Amino acid sequence: MELMKNQETVLVVDDDHQASSMMTDLVISCGFQCVAVNCKDAAMNIIEKRRFDIVIADIETMDGLHLISDVRKIQSDVPFVVVTGYGNGFTYESIVTAGANDFIKKPFTPAELNSKLYRILKERRMAFDNSQLLAKQVAANKKIANLLEIALDLTAEVEFANLFPLIISRVTKIMNAERTSLYLIDWERNEIWTTVAEKIEHFSLPIGEGISGLVAKTGETVNSADAWELPYFKREFDLQQNFRSKAVLCMPINNRSGERIAVIQVINKQGGGVFNVDDENLLKSLSSQMAIAIENAQLVDELELSFESSIRTLSATVDARHRLTAGHSERVTEYSLMIARNMGLGPEEEELIKYAGLLHDIGKIGTKDSVLLKSGRFTPEERMEMERHAVKTKEILDNFHFSKTLAQVPFIASHHHEHFDGRGYPDKLRGEDIPLCARILAVADVFDALTSARDYLKYTDTETMSCDPMPLPKVINILKNGADNQFDPAAVAAFLGCMADALLKYRGEHFPPSYVDEMIEILRKA
Ligand SMILES: [Fe+2]
């Protein structure tokens, strides 16, 4: 059998100097490196310091069987060959049971030894190759599982604002990178832009500039060991952030039609090194999922924008039926959102308030012109007709298709005239039976009515009531006095806390600048 020339090292343990020397020569002649020791302690000492590919020990002259178990405590997988003489009482079974891989009886020929060493090393290499293959398979399975998990996560996220950080965090993790940036390509504006990039502020770049801009322009992947060596890399980004970009992998993201819609860039492998072909393939397989997720989120974003603009237009149209109520619903919405934020409500409540605020008076669409536009005191019947707009709001909005998260909009919008003490309309709800968002709308609604020019004569018995906006101190008194009876005191308190912002928001637009400045001075002193 042809000997394998290799670098494997055999440890020979034998206290007989002559036998040890012969065995060493034989092992070397078989093509192996060899280290020889003459006792168990020496064997244990050296095996703690370096790895061996085979241990050959004579068990006639020393406690070989114990040596096997001691060696295995340190190198559990090292093959162990026992050398025995005739008539020593050891059987093949007893030696194998003690943990040896094989044994060889003295005297033996070089060919016998060579054959055994060859077979043992072949088995060892096969076992090693199998474990490598298994490790590769496990890693591949893990990668596929990670990819599937990312794909599911990305597909489930349709909120554009959440998608950026989600993609960035997932890609950074799976690519084992230090940083990731995602840029969307705006072909009309000839720029790439990002809303969130890990540890980088929002910015845009002209297409063609920097690594990402170049990838956007050419569609070619850039994979470099050192970004600073690339002539088009913008070092100023690194210098501003005291960061050193080394390995960079930047790739285009194409949609199903093959159009470039984004660019993904990963920087610096954790622990150093370059991004290899496997990394490129991994990022490429992720890019199609990213493309789908980005386009879905963009579509949802556009649908939401389209829905919101339709609602705003409808709301403004209803307000515009009377010159004195133009912009009313828009302002009520803004004031309500300010109150909600001051009360610590979350984005879901803000969405409800936005649509309920814009649509709260949509029921006026069904109010007769003779009532809505009347300039003068209402008769009791006209007043009832006017108040009916709350019920009509509900009837109209019940025909809208709202998403699950906005399902409460009709109920909230139609209860903006309920009073905290149960004396409002249309259902005389009281306290917390009135939805919190409706209690907030009620405060904002009255504030806007009082601070706008209105036909108060319709609602009062006095002929001397002015149509001018009410002075702010008087408005504040009405809100404060109304807390606990007409209004939720928490909503009033929250509004008083952000009233200056409300005035500033419409300074020069709805409120004369001098009025706002004067009122803010009053609020400051209060
Ligand atoms: Fe109303």
Ligand SMILES: [Fe+2]
């Ligand atoms: Fe209103």
